[in-house]
Amino acid sequence: MAQQLSFDLPAMTALGREDFFVSPANAMAVAMISAQVWPGGKLVLSGPKGSGKTHLAHVWAAETGGRIVAARDLSEEAIPGLAAGPVAVEDVPDIAGDPERQALLFHLHNLTLAQGHLLLMTGKSAPGFWALDLPDLQSRIEGAQHAALEPPDDALLGAVLAKLFVDRQLYPGPDVIAYLVKHMDRSFEAAARTVAALDRLALAERREITRALAMRVLSEGPAAAGERN
Structure with a gap:
C-alpha cells in the first residue's frame, strides 16, 4: 500500500498564560515571574529546552508591556529602544x-x-555555567535572582504532551498520553520529538494516534519514525 505524502507543517504554539500548566516542577519560577518585584530589577530564568522559558517570557512581556529579543540578535541601534521599557533577553x-x-x-x-x-534573561543552565567572556557581565548575571524550571513531574509532562498535540491540532485519547508519560524519556525535548514523530507517522499511514502507535514510536525511537518520510 502506497504511503500518503506528508508535509511537516509548523505547529502553531499557544503562548498565553492560560496555556501554561503550573505544577510543583515550575511553581516557584512562575511565582517569581509573576511577582515582578526582583532584587536589583533583574531575574535569570533557566531550564532545559522545551521547559517553558519562552512561554513564560511571552506571558511576562504581555503582562508588563515588555519586549523580547534573542541575545544573538542584539544590535547597537536597538539598545536605546529596548532599554526604554521592560525587556527579556x-x-x-x-x-x-x-x-x-x-x-x-x-x-x-x-x-x-x-x-x-x-x-529578564534566560538560558538552559544556571547562570554560573554560562561561561561569558566579559567578567563584568558574567558577575552581574550571577548576582541576579535565579528561577529554575525543573525537569517535569508526571502531571507536568502529561500537560506538556497534551499541549504539544493541541499545537498540532491533534487530539489523542488520554490513554495515549498516560502511556507516553509512563514509558518515554522524562524530558521536555523528548516530549517534543515524540509528538512530532507520532504526527509524521500517523499522517504517513493515514492513522489515528493510538496507544499502539505510541508503542511503535517509543520502541523504534522518534528518529526511526521520521525516516519513513
Missing part, C-alpha cells in the same frame, strides 16, 4: 564567545536598570 549562553554581543548585553543591562525597568 533569551538564550544568553548563545553569545558565549561573542565579545561584541556580550558588550551590547552589558550596555543593555546597565541602561535598562538605570532607567528603572525590569530585565
Whole structure:
C-alpha cells in the first residue's frame, strides 16, 4: 500500500498564560515571574529546552508591556529602544564567545536598570555555567535572582504532551498520553520529538494516534519514525 505524502507543517504554539500548566516542577519560577518585584530589577530564568522559558517570557512581556529579543540578535541601534521599557533577553549562553554581543548585553543591562525597568534573561543552565567572556557581565548575571524550571513531574509532562498535540491540532485519547508519560524519556525535548514523530507517522499511514502507535514510536525511537518520510 502506497504511503500518503506528508508535509511537516509548523505547529502553531499557544503562548498565553492560560496555556501554561503550573505544577510543583515550575511553581516557584512562575511565582517569581509573576511577582515582578526582583532584587536589583533583574531575574535569570533557566531550564532545559522545551521547559517553558519562552512561554513564560511571552506571558511576562504581555503582562508588563515588555519586549523580547534573542541575545544573538542584539544590535547597537536597538539598545536605546529596548532599554526604554521592560525587556527579556533569551538564550544568553548563545553569545558565549561573542565579545561584541556580550558588550551590547552589558550596555543593555546597565541602561535598562538605570532607567528603572525590569530585565529578564534566560538560558538552559544556571547562570554560573554560562561561561561569558566579559567578567563584568558574567558577575552581574550571577548576582541576579535565579528561577529554575525543573525537569517535569508526571502531571507536568502529561500537560506538556497534551499541549504539544493541541499545537498540532491533534487530539489523542488520554490513554495515549498516560502511556507516553509512563514509558518515554522524562524530558521536555523528548516530549517534543515524540509528538512530532507520532504526527509524521500517523499522517504517513493515514492513522489515528493510538496507544499502539505510541508503542511503535517509543520502541523504534522518534528518529526511526521520521525516516519513513
